[in-house]
Amino acid sequence: MTHWTLVTGANRGLGLELVRQLLADGARVVATCRQPGRAQALNALAAEYPGHLKVLPLDVGDAASREELAREWPLAAGREARIGLLVNNAGVLHGGERFGALTEEILDDSLRTNVVGPLLLTQALAPLLADGARVANLSSQLGSIAGTTRFGTPSYAISKAALNMATVQLAHALRERGIVVVALHPGWVRTDMGGAQATETPEESVAGLRRVIAGLGAADSGRFLDWTGASLPW
Structure with a gap:
């Protein structure tokens, strides 16, 4: 039986770099994004790796x-x-939020994209997951309640904290099939979302994340880890 990797939000940043590295190692990848017709880098990779990359909306x-x-x-x-x-990478970060000016629209969008989407996508794809598969939810250290020391990016931080709970819930739901579900912090990465001042390159982050995923065992399901494999506080 053929096993594929599915990566969401794969048209740029960490998702695109993950697809690049997986293909270079011979993996078969289904990459998703909202507008495949405009995903030039992904479509170029599909031409470079015929039969190994499928791009879907x-x-x-x-x-x-x-x-x-x-x-x-x-x-x-x-x-x-x-x-x-399954790598639930697609996400959104709304910048410029200020207390006193928070809006229901932005909170709703953040929760729908960063929590509800990954949770219900994993549920929808559960029949297609191989027994013993891995599900990696791209979270953030900003979702750590214990690690929060200031007011900042509230809709993003709240949604990532909720994603962490969704990860634990999925870990319990899928445990009987040997499926390991983890929340992963990729580091502060120089992407459109992370910004130019970030400390890690996409190549470094993705290589680290892949090492962590490759080393996961059953006992790791439901954990919150960073790209070096270190455990993060809830």
Whole structure:
């Protein structure tokens, strides 16, 4: 049975770098983004690695889009293919939030994209996950309640804290099938989201994340780890 990796939010940043590294190592990858037709880097990789990369549309925060991805899977990857690794990478960060000016719209968008989307996508794809598969939810140290020392990026921080709980819930739901679910902090990475002052390159972060994922065992399911494998406080 063929196993594929599925990466959401794969058109730029960490998602794109993850796809690059996986393909270079011979993996088969389904990469998703909201507008595949405009994902030039992904489409170039698909041409470079024929048969190893499929690019599919997904708006992780939209129920119909999640359901369509699950329906399209057999056509894209093959009827007998299963997901060996699911990386819930797609996310949103709204900058410039100030206390006194927080809005329901931004909070709702952050929660829908960063929490509800990954949780319900994993649920929708559960029948396609191989027994013993890995699910990596891209979280952030900003989601650590114990580590919070100031007011900042509240909708993002709140959503990542909620994603951490969703990770633990999924770990329990999928444990009987040997599926390991973890929340991973990728470091402060120089991407569009992380900014130019960030300390890690996408290449370094992704290489570290891949080492952590490769080393996961059953006892790690439900943990909150960073890209070096260190445990983070809830």
